[in-house]
Amino acid sequence: MNFNEYQKEAQATAVYPGKGENLCYPTLGLNGEAGEVGEKVKKLMRDHDGIDFKKYLLDQHLWAQNVFGPGARDAGLINHIKKELDEINKAPGDIEEWVDVVILALEGALRHANPETVIDTLLTKQKKNFSRKWPDWRTFHSNEPIEHLK
Numbered sequence: 001m002n003f004n005e006y007q008k009e010a011q012a013t014a015v016y017p018g019k020g021e022n023l024c025y026p027t028l029g030l031n032g033e034a035g036e037v038g039e040k041v042k043k044l045m046r047d048h049d050g051i052d053f054k055k056y057l058l059d060q061h062l063w064a065q066n067v068f069g070p071g072a073r074d075a076g077l078i079n080h081i082k083k084e085l086d087e088i089n090k091a092p093g094d095i096e097e098w099v100d101v102v103i104l105a106l107e108g109a110l111r112h113a114n115p116e117t118v119i120d121t122l123l124t125k126q127k128k129n130f131s132r133k134w135p136d137w138r139t140f141h142s143n144e145p146i147e148h149l150k
């Protein structure tokens with residue numbers, strides 16, 4: 001099919017009031033199509049530039065409540081995190097073990113606050129840490145925790 005043939009066939013689907021004299025209708029249709037493309041590009045940017053973290057937290061929390069039950073489960077989560085820390089200690093290069101701790105820590109927070117509050121707290125804490133004074137890391141052994149200056 002060449003372009004002329006395509007145009008001819010596409011004309012058959014152009015059904016609207018005042019066809020051929022009404023420029024507003026196809027212009028609005030074109031805007032609608034452009035909006036749909038914009039929406040798809042927006043979602044591509046969102047999904048390829050990170051995750052929808054609020055949705056992730058909500059999905060994770062709903063799943064965890066369903067599988068592990070309701071309530072705070074503080075002691076259960078803390079003990080599980082300790083177990084995962086031992087697993088990291090045995091295989092620090094295994095990123096899944098670090099992620100296990102991240103998931104459990106987020107689940108602990110979500111059992112005390114909604115996803116928006118957890119995200120706000122993450123951002124607030126990051127800003128706080130960025131603004132704090134930290135000692136020179138070169139003065140510490142790599143197995144020592146480095147805490148901010150008081």
Ligand SMILES: [Mg+2]
Pocket residue numbers: 084087096097100
């Ligand atoms: Mg693990």
